[in-house]
Amino acid sequence: MKTIINENDPRVIRTRHLLLDAFIVLVRKKDFTSISVKDITEYAQVNRATFYAHFQDKYDILEYMVIDRFMNLISKRINVEVILNEETLRNIILFVCEYVETVSKSCKRNYATILSLMEEKVKLKLCDVIYTILKKENAANHKKDEKSALIATMISSSIYAAASKWNRDGRVITVEALTEGVMNFIVPGINIYRN
Template identity: 40%
Template sequence: MTFKKNEADPRVIRTRRLLQDAFASLIQEKDFESITVRDIADRATVNRATFYAHFADKFEILESRLTESFMTIINRRISGHEILNEETIESIFLGICDFHKDLSTMCKRSYKPLGPVFEVQIKEKIQTIILSFVDKDKMLSSPNAQFLNTASLILSWGMYGAAYAWNNEGRLISAESFVKQTMPLVMNGAKELLGPRPVLIDNRTSGG
């Protein structure tokens, strides 16, 4: 279990950054599976006790690094957006593409094997970001809450999966071109988040 230090302490911030940078350099050289805590500590020129004072294991430092990277990229993309619309969703989608591209560069040897390790956390972050733009009154309405949660889940997983495939297949076209091509499919799934649910008419009872 990680001993929680004062995360606002400049010394703590500096040491965590030192460990994260050491990990980032190692993962460009070695498979994630072969990296040890001792490797990270040695590269950061600290002892293992110092590592464990900040992170529980190498999986936690990986998650910390990826989450920080993802949020930096996404915040840059969605800066200035205030409501959930097609432009906002497109910006989030482009941010996810940016993330995958940067990740495959950072983790040259481990991009594919690391998928199951981090994808759930990143998908949850995407869903949280989407829901942060949804009208709060909608979210507080109990009939809508579960529906909107499911719609945002499907949207976040769809964008993540599409961006992963685009990157994994070699980024044959630019992120902008890929997102433009894919947005009609994305928006078809997102329409329930953007406006009122349509009223379904049963033709058997409407005279049609």
């Protein structure tokens, strides 16, 4: 039962960090299934009841961790202040490929199934990022918001699906080749949307 109200309270930030850091340490050492909330709070030196003020359960903190990392990584590579030109799109595609690859490599097979539950959240975040860029482009024109949301959904799902397939198939073609294939598919649709 999350009960935290003010995300900017220094105590809240500190406690969240303690819990996340503990969780990350444990995740490297033990099987996710065998990690209990008690383990996390004991390692973090935080009361167990406090954990439940921040997260619903251990799946919740896993999700938080995955999203948090995704956003950290993408924000270092893609500036949301930019416009969605071809260069930006290529950067996003390259980033998603890299992300998918590193995640799949860092997963012991036990985590693969669990992380697949998180994929949906990551896709939504990717969609968010693209939507944010698109919306800013048409800040004045509110009528286009709906269209932006729709096209962002399709762009992000295309990119993520392509990157996933590419990774699943063993990454036999180069990322550049994949990027071209994706670009050829999505750019015409985007251009039509822009007119």
